[in-house]
Amino acid sequence: MSDDVLVRARGLEVHFPVRGQGLRRKQAGVLRAVDGVDLDILRGETLGLVGESGCGKSTLGNALLRLIPSTGGTIDFAGTDITSLSGRGLRELRRRAGMVFQDPFASLDPRRTVAQTVSEPLEVHGLRSGRSERAQRVGELLELVGLDPAVAGRYPHEFSGGQRQRVGIARALAGEPDFLVCDEAIASLDVSVQAQVLNLLRGLQRQLGLTLLFISHDLSAVRHISDRIAVMYLGRVVEIGPAAAVGTDPQMPYTQALLSAVPLPHPALERQRKRIVLRGDVPSPSAVPSGCRFRTRCPYVFEPCDDVDPALQPAGAPGQLAACHLHGVVGTPATAPDGVTAQP
Amino acid sequence: MTAPVLEVSDLRVRLRTPRGPADVVNGLSYTVGPGETVAVVGESGSGKSVSVLALLGLLPARVATVSGRALLQGEDLLTMKPERLRQVRGPGAGMVFQDPMTSLNPVLTIGRQLIEGIRAHGDVDKAAARRRAADLLGEVGLPDPERALDRYPHELSGGMRQRVVIAIALSNSPALLIADEATTALDVTVQAQIIDLVEKLQAERGTGVIWITHDLGVVAGIADRVLVMYGGRCVEDGTVDDVLERPAHPYTRGLLGALPDLAEPVDGVVPDLATVPGTPPPPTDLPKGCVFWPRCPVRGDARCEHEQPPLAVIGSAAATLPHRAATWCTEGPEGGRAG
Numbered sequence: 001m002s003d004d005v006l007v008r009a010r011g012l013e014v015h016f017p018v019r020g021q022g023l024r025r026k027q028a029g030v031l032r033a034v035d036g037v038d039l040d041i042l043r044g045e046t047l048g049l050v051g052e053s054g055c056g057k058s059t060l061g062n063a064l065l066r067l068i069p070s071t072g073g074t075i076d077f078a079g080t081d082i083t084s085l086s087g088r089g090l091r092e093l094r095r096r097a098g099m100v101f102q103d104p105f106a107s108l109d110p111r112r113t114v115a116q117t118v119s120e121p122l123e124v125h126g127l128r129s130g131r132s133e134r135a136q137r138v139g140e141l142l143e144l145v146g147l148d149p150a151v152a153g154r155y156p157h158e159f160s161g162g163q164r165q166r167v168g169i170a171r172a173l174a175g176e177p178d179f180l181v182c183d184e185a186i187a188s189l190d191v192s193v194q195a196q197v198l199n200l201l202r203g204l205q206r207q208l209g210l211t212l213l214f215i216s217h218d219l220s221a222v223r224h225i226s227d228r229i230a231v232m233y234l235g236r237v238v239e240i241g242p243a244a245a246v247g248t249d250p251q252m253p254y255t256q257a258l259l260s261a262v263p264l265p266h267p268a269l270e271r272q273r274k275r276i277v278l279r280g281d282v283p284s285p286s287a288v289p290s291g292c293r294f295r296t297r298c299p300y301v302f303e304p305c306d307d308v309d310p311a312l313q314p315a316g317a318p319g320q321l322a323a324c325h326l327h328g329v330v331g332t333p334a335t336a337p338d339g340v341t342a343q344p
Numbered sequence: 345m346t347a348p349v350l351e352v353s354d355l356r357v358r359l360r361t362p363r364g365p366a367d368v369v370n371g372l373s374y375t376v377g378p379g380e381t382v383a384v385v386g387e388s389g390s391g392k393s394v395s396v397l398a399l400l401g402l403l404p405a406r407v408a409t410v411s412g413r414a415l416l417q418g419e420d421l422l423t424m425k426p427e428r429l430r431q432v433r434g435p436g437a438g439m440v441f442q443d444p445m446t447s448l449n450p451v452l453t454i455g456r457q458l459i460e461g462i463r464a465h466g467d468v469d470k471a472a473a474r475r476r477a478a479d480l481l482g483e484v485g486l487p488d489p490e491r492a493l494d495r496y497p498h499e500l501s502g503g504m505r506q507r508v509v510i511a512i513a514l515s516n517s518p519a520l521l522i523a524d525e526a527t528t529a530l531d532v533t534v535q536a537q538i539i540d541l542v543e544k545l546q547a548e549r550g551t552g553v554i555w556i557t558h559d560l561g562v563v564a565g566i567a568d569r570v571l572v573m574y575g576g577r578c579v580e581d582g583t584v585d586d587v588l589e590r591p592a593h594p595y596t597r598g599l600l601g602a603l604p605d606l607a608e609p610v611d612g613v614v615p616d617l618a619t620v621p622g623t624p625p626p627p628t629d630l631p632k633g634c635v636f637w638p639r640c641p642v643r644g645d646a647r648c649e650h651e652q653p654p655l656a657v658i659g660s661a662a663a664t665l666p667h668r669a670a671t672w673c674t675e676g677p678e679g680g681r682a683g
Binding site: 052053160162190191192193194195196198199202203217218219220221223224225244247248257258259260261262263264265266267268269270275277278280281 | 387388487501502503504531532533534535536537540558559560561562563564565567584585588589598599600601602603604605606607609614616617618619620623
């Protein structure tokens with residue numbers, strides 16, 4: 001494994017059992033939230049992860065941090081297999097990989113002061129021994145995220161949404177992590193506050209050499225902050241590549257539709273823009289279509305799409321990969337429902 | 345010129361709060377013509393939702409004092425008797441709220457909720473109302489409308505639920521449709537479907553639309569006219585091109601500058617976003633002068649702090665839809681002059 005990959009997922013699966021209606025609630029099916037994801041997150045980069053609600057992007061972020069168990073595949077972190085880590089090893093992972101949550105109102109304990117919230121990781125990981133040293137470190141962390149260290153004694157309700165999100169970021173940084181997952185970290189903030197938090201995250205990333213996984217449904221924000229963008233659809237990464245390439249010249253029909261649907265704040269441009277309106281809704285992740293999972297809504301669907309599950313292959317700009325047969329039929333033949341591989 | 349569907353003048357809303365009276369809407373005036381879409385934009389707390397709730401009498405009378413005038417097809421909504429108001433909600437003005445899960449009753453079928461509205465405002469029998477309900481669901485693009493009538497809200501996806509809410513709002517062919525963050529909770533692809541739908545229905549029926557949103561991208565796509573709200577006041581209004589392409593108020597400029605722009609080409613280093621420092625003023629303690637003064641990056645005029653700037657025409661006053669801004673700031677990147 002090369003040194004420049006910090007997080008590597010191979011064939012990662014997170015499947016949930018779906019219980020039936022009956023008295024015994026027998027397992028009636030499988031919900032494939034994450035369904036065979038191959039992903040490399042490079043050291044020091046910001047990888048944006050986009051997709052619509054239900055595509056599995058949050059589940060993937062949680063699984064990479066071992067916050068929920070995976071049901072298949074492997075995860076490597078800094079060269080170590082963390083797929084089934086426990087005890088001391090898992091605790092060390094918790095220090096080295098942090099999370100910034102979506103809702104700054106729900107993710108902070110209302111009964112703890114900012115100082116208590118931010119210093120807890122310091123205690124848990126034994127990073128600062130004395131009380132005064134911890135207090136000093138809390139001050140440093142608050143300053144780092146643009147808050148006045150004097151607010152350490154206050155409670156979450158005394159802060160605005162943007163300030164709370166800064167507290168959440170300070171807590172995530174307390175363990176001096178290498179890797180930070182931001183799950184819809186700006187979704188609940190107003191536009192002007194969103195910009196402040198985006199700038200802060202970018203600044204911190206440069207200053208501390210962090211590796212960021214920035215999960216969001218907001219493509220404009222993702223393209224602004226990311227070096228590379230990965231697009232998810234129904235539990236699978238269907239396109240990945242440099243932010244400029246994926247953001248302007250997407251190679252997978254789903255990404256094209258997603259981008260064309262993003263409203264732009266330019267009236268003249270909006271009037272002449274052609275929107276690709278997709279048919280219908282996203283299929284349920286407990287009934288994933290065979291072959292290409294996007295084929296039920298794809299405007300370009302053709303013969304191999306039914307039978308062959310497309311693999312990511314080079315398309316477009318250097319470093320850009322798309323899972324689509326339009327760039328050549330590459331992938332695994334569809335499996336029968338009972339799990340037996342069909343003959344190609 | 346055709347008569348406007350809605351004519352709001354000097355709308356004010358004061359709420360009683362534990363921290364004293366809060367002036368949430370402070371003198372709002374605008375009109376909505378037939379087939380016209382007016383977008384009301386602003387951040388949370390700017391008063392945009394309260395201003396339309398007040399129009400339809402949906403604010404609790406015990407805490408809200410509403411004044412001004414709001415003529416819906418010539419009739420003042422604010423002085424209307426409750427019985428008359430109930431008749432007007434529906435055929436006069438329909439409303440679509442943000443969250444389709446909470447605006448539908450989870451224990452009633454889609455059909456019952458639709459038919460209730462249809463029968464409340466028209467003398468139709470059950471069978472005819474049901475047929476009309478199915479037609480409406482078909483119109484808003486619900487697959488298999490006949491069967492959908494017997495389903496419960498939880499059986500539908502978010503996009504489908506919002507279509508049902510729109511169908512209910514449209515069931516009495518209102519002259520005015522109010523959409524309050526109607527697509528905010530939806531994914532962009534579904535949002536595109538809903539916007540297409542509203543535009544199509546609007547073109548067919550000539551409905552006037554008030555579209556409340558914080559998303560300037562959505563505004564660019566649907567609005568004819570834009571009203572920017574801050575601190576309960578309209579700080580800028582005009583055609584969508586004027587406001588988004590040639591913003592005159594420092595707040596509007598700040599808002600647009602803070603937006604990551606997908607249309608902008610990326611090469612090399614992406615610059616940081618512009619930010620508006622500070623937070624909006626609490627409605628219980630609004631600044632005496634310009635509402636934006638405490639956060640304004642270009643303040644400097646002596647009047648900013650003490651004197652409220654009027655909504656004044658910028659550029660050509662002869663334009664059918666004048667571009668107006670409430671600011672003492674007289675220079676801009678485009679060289680436009682206010683005052």
